[in-house]
Amino acid sequence: MRPLSLRWRLLLAGGAAILAALGAAAIGLAVLFDRHVERVALADLEDRMLSLIAMVEQDGGLPRLHTVPRDPIYDRPFSGHYWQIWLGKEVTRSRSLWDYTLPVDDAPPTGAHRILTLEGPRDQSLLAVERSLAVGRGPDPVPLRIVVATDREDLEQARRAFFRDLLPYLGLLVTLLLMASFMQITVGLRPLTRIGERVSALSQGRRSRIGGDLPAEVMPLAGQLDRLLDDRDRELQRARHRAADLAHGFKTPLQALLGDAGRLRLQDETELADSIETVVTTMRRLVDRELARARLQSAPHASLARPAEVLEKITRVLRRTPEGAGLDWHIRASPALKARIDPDDLTEALGALMENAMHHASGRIEAHARRCGAEIVITIRDDGPGVPDARLDRLMRRGVRGHPSDDGQGIGLAIVADIAEAALGRLSLCNAHPGLCAELRLCSDCS
Incomplete structure (x- = not known):
């Protein structure tokens, strides 16, 4: 299973945190709202209780409830708003209770009040306030007990x-917070995106190192990558030097062996001389190729070369040779084109391709360079006999020649392929009917 990207992980974690926080906030708001509504309801019940207390008057020294308050919510049966008064042994109820008596316990102490939850008519749950007073003067005041209640369903509806x-x-807030979280994550991950872009630029040769102009949080990563690149370049340089030293070390003994083969041939040891020369030729081919590989730059794609200048320079040299003097050369390349390759490597690669074309051309050689998207395409074509299709795919292998009669060692195209690969490019061959067409693709300077 493919793991989620860092962006999606942060978004999911942030979204879960936002939803959890808003859920907790909604619960907290509900609790606070319930408390607030209950306080408002209790304050209203207290006001109504004071109105009922004001209805108690002295009548001949005895307290009586002379006027029953007229309020529609207390006149309608089972309206959800009720009161009940005990004045001495007399009990008076609101008409809304009909024939129902509120189930209350013993009265609280005189002067005290309490908040109750009572069962009302029709199984209603009631929020009630109860107060106990003493009415009248003297040693035997009349106890007054008042209960005012309201249906909790009203609170639930609120x-x-x-x-x-x-x-x-809340939905709008969730949307805004998720958008803000997405923007925050996008801005926060932008340095990682920049590192990815710079790593891509490294592979394409547009940068030599990641650099230090990055946020402090990602600088350890960038610094470690740059140190790895430094170590790699030093190791590659040492390896190339060792390969070059080894190849040069082989050249002198191989030359001595050729001399021995020549002396053996003078002594009529032709078979042994041919065997030694075959082995030495094979070894020289390997040595020459390793020398060419060792000459490749450690970071060839960090340099820029102008194909037009290189083609013109090689053509001037080849036109002075006996083979090149009689050929018709057609060079077409814009001076503005730049390829990401070391100029010396490009000269060696194009020199090998144009020499190969010169050896097989009948009378004409075409060489032109053009831009194709993010690549520079250099095409070299001759009008010679071409190569049998069966051998075409093997031409870039080490030691394979286009024709058995060729004098070369069969490593020229292999070296060109190595140079192209080191510059992140590629070499391809095809028959042009007539002739052979070699196409070298390299990274452009604007890729």
């Missing part, structure tokens, strides 16, 4: 209405 109004705003 809570549901609150949530209906709150949910759209």
